[in-house]
Amino acid sequence: MRFHHRAVPIVLLVLLIDSIGFGIVLPVLPELIVRLARVTLPDATRIAGYMLVAYAATQFVAGPIVGNLGDRFGRRPVLLACMAGFGCDYALMAAAPSIGWLFLGRTLAGLTGASYTSANAVLADVTPPEKRGAVFGLMGAAFGTGFILGPAAGGLLATMGTRAPFIAAAALAAVNAVWILVALPETLPPERRRPFDWRQANALGAFRPLLHAGGAAPLLAAALLWQLGHMVYPSTWAFWAGLALHWDAPAVGWSLAASGLAMAFAQVVVTGRAIARFGEERTVVIGMVVGGLSFLAYGFVRQGWAVYVLIFASALQGLVYPSINALLSRMTDASHQGALQGGMASIASIAAIAGPLAMTQALAFGAERGQPGGAFLLAFALVCGGLLLVWFGVLRRLRLASTASRA
Numbered sequence: 001m002r003f004h005h006r007a008v009p010i011v012l013l014v015l016l017i018d019s020i021g022f023g024i025v026l027p028v029l030p031e032l033i034v035r036l037a038r039v040t041l042p043d044a045t046r047i048a049g050y051m052l053v054a055y056a057a058t059q060f061v062a063g064p065i066v067g068n069l070g071d072r073f074g075r076r077p078v079l080l081a082c083m084a085g086f087g088c089d090y091a092l093m094a095a096a097p098s099i100g101w102l103f104l105g106r107t108l109a110g111l112t113g114a115s116y117t118s119a120n121a122v123l124a125d126v127t128p129p130e131k132r133g134a135v136f137g138l139m140g141a142a143f144g145t146g147f148i149l150g151p152a153a154g155g156l157l158a159t160m161g162t163r164a165p166f167i168a169a170a171a172l173a174a175v176n177a178v179w180i181l182v183a184l185p186e187t188l189p190p191e192r193r194r195p196f197d198w199r200q201a202n203a204l205g206a207f208r209p210l211l212h213a214g215g216a217a218p219l220l221a222a223a224l225l226w227q228l229g230h231m232v233y234p235s236t237w238a239f240w241a242g243l244a245l246h247w248d249a250p251a252v253g254w255s256l257a258a259s260g261l262a263m264a265f266a267q268v269v270v271t272g273r274a275i276a277r278f279g280e281e282r283t284v285v286i287g288m289v290v291g292g293l294s295f296l297a298y299g300f301v302r303q304g305w306a307v308y309v310l311i312f313a314s315a316l317q318g319l320v321y322p323s324i325n326a327l328l329s330r331m332t333d334a335s336h337q338g339a340l341q342g343g344m345a346s347i348a349s350i351a352a353i354a355g356p357l358a359m360t361q362a363l364a365f366g367a368e369r370g371q372p373g374g375a376f377l378l379a380f381a382l383v384c385g386g387l388l389l390v391w392f393g394v395l396r397r398l399r400l401a402s403t404a405s406r407a
Contacts, residue, residue: 005126010184011079011119015142017176018083021090021169023150026256027249028162030238035162037099042364045239047099049360051106052235056352058110063349067117072196075122076186080177085112087173094166125187144267148260155253162249218393223324224347225386226288229295229379230317231355233259236363236375243363243372245304259311266318274319275326283323284390291317292383299373299380 033044070078085108092105119139154165241247241255274283294314301307359375366374 019146024154052356090170151256155250158249222389227351229382235356262315266315287319295380299376
């Protein structure tokens with residue numbers, strides 16, 4: 001792709017390095033929490049859930065503030081501050097003498113973790129409207145590539161000690177900050193900036209768009225249930241792998257890399273073809289069925305080789321989110337498209353706060369009773385609820401509308 005501004009490849013590289021740094025620490029987080037808190041792995045799972053909730057809740061509150069600061073002072077200084085904050089977070093976690101320091105690091109990361117907000121703003125500033133969809137798609141590709149490379153690197157670095165991946169992540173964040181300082185131009189000229197307004201920097205305002213997405217309510221609810229269920233992966237995978245499969249950090253890293261590769265393949269190669277052939281409605285159902293059955297299988301699998309089979313067999317669950325987004329866009333009139341996307345952002349925020357807490361508690365509860373797959377069984381139940389909403393609240397309505405139009 002030919003970029004229209006030199007800021008675009010710079011921002012994409014920033015996001016790639018950032019996602020590598022995020023993925024690096026995942027394989028060793030369980031062992032580090034066990035050591036610092038001096039608890040069992042099930043209890044460490046609960047602590048990790050609280051940590052994820054602290055991060056997501058802080059980010060939810062700080063996100064609108066960071067976005068409005070970008071409109072006031074420009075994108076470059078805000079993005080630079082975000083990267084510096086991430087570096088401090090990883091450095092704190094690398095040197096943390098107690099579990100409280102890990103929580104402090106995650107809270108700091110939540111405050112400065114709106115890098116995607118600033119990156120989106122940079123891309124919107126310099127990209128023509130008709131090209132933005134493709135460029136925003138490259139953001140997802142950058143994150144996915146980083147999530148493939150990061151966990152694999154983290155697993156390898158874990159052989160040097162549990163702190164090594166955090167040191168590497170801090171170094172990557174520092175490289176990112178220097179790269180932004182040296183290479184990234186400011187994309188918001190002074191004449192387009194506006195005063196900072198606390199009334200617009202209000203996290204509760206993120207929920208207002210949901211009120212305008214009229215007929216899409218059942219599908220929005222299904223999207224919430226799907227995203228809540230899907231939080232089982234980032235919040236519990238490393239802990240579940242240790243409890244159910246007795247994997248070490250390198251094994252966890254390779255499995256996460258394989259999962260990222262499978263999902264990237266599905267999104268790049270399969271999604272567009274599936275929607276073109278089956279339509280958004282059937283594609284949502286296909287993805288949810290595959291995802292639900294995968295969650296159910298993960299709940300009982302105890303062999304490492306079977307996990308890799310499931311990783312690649314379940315890649316079609318990646319069809320769900322883009323298909324839901326396409327369906328929602330088609331079901332919502334043109335005047336409410338912006339409100340719709342705001343509603344989807346609100347749903348993602350709710351899932352990021354509630355999902356990790358529910359999943360980590362379910363995993364710990366089940367593990368203490370000899371069933372380490374409890375979190376995946378909860379995810380299966382949530383996806384079943386979402387599938388019922390799609391089937392009866394969306395497909396049935398579309399079929400009735402189609403029948404009425406033919407009559």
